[in-house]
Amino acid sequence: MSNSTSESHAEVLGPADCWQYLRSSYxxxxxxxxxxxxxxxPVNFAVVEETVVFRTAPGTKLRALLSGTAVAFEVDGLNPYGTEVWSVVVKGEPGAFSGDPASLQEAGPDREPWQAGLKEHLVQIHPAEISGRRFAVSPRTRWWPPQDFSADWL
Structure with a gap:
């Protein structure tokens, strides 16, 4: 990857890489x-086959999920050295989890919701689209000191 200031060198990820990154996250x-x-x-999640699965309680999130509109789900990460970052987005339809409950243990045996309370609704996102990209982290000198971008919003 080049250090050119005029170009972004984001690598577009294929579906297999996207699912691999999703499986590495929680x-x-x-x-x-x-x-x-x-x-x-924010939600804790697991990947079961090629769906995103998470638990939720009654409330705003569940009402929105039950409305039948499409959702987007995003996960970001970076390599252990902090030199490369990635982002994956899944777009699709939410629905009740229809898989084998044992598959949840296999996908993430230690994955529990962070927030206290009963999360009795198991939801999965059936992906219509998955996309991702990966790119090198720019050196701090490329983005510091702050610039005045107010003219860009006029």
């Missing part, structure tokens, strides 16, 4: 539409 962000308002929630 916390992501779920984006839903709540009425006419977008909402984003």
């Amino acid at each position: 916390i992501g962000r779920l984006a839903v539409i709540n009425g006419a308002v977008p909402e984003i929630f």
Whole structure:
């Protein structure tokens, strides 16, 4: 990868790489539409086959999931040296988990919700689209000191 300041060198990930990165993670962000308002929630998750599975309690998130609108789910990460980052986005339809409960133990035996309370609704996202990218972290000198980008918003 080049250090050119005029180009971004993001590598587009194929589906197999995207699923591999998802399997290596356990916390992501779920984006839903709540009425006419977008909402984003952090969720603990597991990958079962090629679906994203998580638990939730009754409330805003579950109501939005039951509305039948598509959702987006995103996970980010970086390599152990902090020199390369990746991002994966899954877009699809939410529904009740229909798989074998034993597959949840295999996918993530130690994955428990972080927030206290009963999370009795098991949801899976049936992906319609999965995409991802990976790129080198820019040296701090490329983005520091801060720039005034206010003219870009006019």
